[in-house]
Amino acid sequence: MAVTGWHRSTWAEVDRAAIRANIQNEQAHLPENVALFAVVKADAYGHGMLEVAKTAKEAGAKGFCVAILDEALALREAGFDDFILVMGAVPQAFAGLAAQKQIAVTVFDIEWLTGLAPLPMNLDVHLKVDTGMGRLGVRSMEAVREIEAEIAKREDVTLEGIFTHFATADQLETSYFEKQLACFRQVVASMAVRPALVHCANSATALLHEQADFDAVRFGISMYGLTPSPEILSALPFDLRPALSLYTEMVQVKELMPGDHVSYGATYEATECEWVATLPIGYADGFIRAYAGFLVSVEGVLMPIIGRVCMDQCIIKLPCEYPVGTKVTLIGGPNSADVAARYLNTINYEVTCLLSERVPKKYIH
Numbered sequence: 001m002a003v004t005g006w007h008r009s010t011w012a013e014v015d016r017a018a019i020r021a022n023i024q025n026e027q028a029h030l031p032e033n034v035a036l037f038a039v040v041k042a043d044a045y046g047h048g049m050l051e052v053a054k055t056a057k058e059a060g061a062k063g064f065c066v067a068i069l070d071e072a073l074a075l076r077e078a079g080f081d082d083f084i085l086v087m088g089a090v091p092q093a094f095a096g097l098a099a100q101k102q103i104a105v106t107v108f109d110i111e112w113l114t115g116l117a118p119l120p121m122n123l124d125v126h127l128k129v130d131t132g133m134g135r136l137g138v139r140s141m142e143a144v145r146e147i148e149a150e151i152a153k154r155e156d157v158t159l160e161g162i163f164t165h166f167a168t169a170d171q172l173e174t175s176y177f178e179k180q181l182a183c184f185r186q187v188v189a190s191m192a193v194r195p196a197l198v199h200c201a202n203s204a205t206a207l208l209h210e211q212a213d214f215d216a217v218r219f220g221i222s223m224y225g226l227t228p229s230p231e232i233l234s235a236l237p238f239d240l241r242p243a244l245s246l247y248t249e250m251v252q253v254k255e256l257m258p259g260d261h262v263s264y265g266a267t268y269e270a271t272e273c274e275w276v277a278t279l280p281i282g283y284a285d286g287f288i289r290a291y292a293g294f295l296v297s298v299e300g301v302l303m304p305i306i307g308r309v310c311m312d313q314c315i316i317k318l319p320c321e322y323p324v325g326t327k328v329t330l331i332g333g334p335n336s337a338d339v340a341a342r343y344l345n346t347i348n349y350e351v352t353c354l355l356s357e358r359v360p361k362k363y364i365h
């Protein structure tokens with residue numbers, strides 16, 4: 001069982017007003033009839049699925065996209081009666097459960113469909129076309145036609161949508177993107193019947209490319225106020241508002257003498273008399289060991305993490321003595337998830353997804 005640390009001085013703060021603003025700005029940027037589906041997979045990219053889903057719905061999201069069936073079931077369990085699409089592969093054995101809960105699932109090849117036992121009630125499916133991502137989806141017009149024909153034969157399956165996913169939408173160079181888009185348009189045009197929901201856009205596509213001939217966008221990372229890539233930051237149509245900040249407090253403050261060491265391996269050695277503070281956050285919280293040396297912010301002053309990050313704790317070097325209880329910003333403000341991502345040599349998506357359930361989330365606004 002995952003335990004959440006409600007009685008500890010480390011927490012993530014999620015600004016619901018920021019999420020609402022990002023959704024409303026994107027909705028205003030989209031043509032009127034294009035629906036925004038909030039992508040809340042992976043515990044809403046570490047922001048907390050149920051609170052984010054509630055907030056997204058308030059802001060006008062018309063439904064949700066998730067990666068696995070259990071995420072969809074958790075939304076239904078919590079009372080959300082909105083459209084939900086599982087974008088990943090659902091084992092056929094659970095197609096009946098999806099149908100019963102009115103959760104749309106993804107069809108990505110003919111075998112998935114022909115192997116499906118008769119269902120107790122209608123199952124809505126979205127056909128995934130692999131136009132160049134090389135991940136899930138059918139790869140030819142023939143396969144699309146075959147699946148269309150197979151669905152037409154069945155009373156228990158409805159082809160509600162068709163979609164694709166771009167590999168390079170977050171890059172300024174668009175030739176690969178254009179090729180995928182042209183391929184998808186061609187596939188849709190060749191269908192016997194155009195499904196009700198034709199969609200292709202992730203955040204980067206929804207922000208940078210016209211959506212007039214599509215019915216919905218799958219808005220993920222930028223709903224959380226983060227750019228799909230640093231490269232397109234200056235090309236975004238509006239300012240994104242990051243929703244998540246990560247805070248902790250100094251639980252012990254001490255003075256080291258020259259030659260004193262810090263943390264496992266005793267890799268850090270004080271060269272002079274210096275003040276350090278112990279912070280109650282570590283790699284088991286998603287504040288991984290690669291954060292060693294990262295600069296965190298205390299009242300606007302940047303201070304380094306010294307020595308190794310432990311499972312539950314780490315240590316920072318202070319410029320002077322600070323009172324126990326002083327608040328420390330690990331992620332947030334100028335110390336954005338983008339800054340952390342650059343330091344960790346990864347992407348902002350991973351920075352927030354890493355946060356474990358042990359970190360409590362506090363929702364403001």
Ligand SMILES: *Cc1c(COP(=O)(O)O)cnc(C)c1O
Pocket residue numbers: 039041087165201202203204218219220221222228
């Ligand atoms: C995760 C995911 C998205 C959302 O992408 P963002 O870049 O976070 O907006 C959209 N579509 C598919 C298929 C996905 O897996």
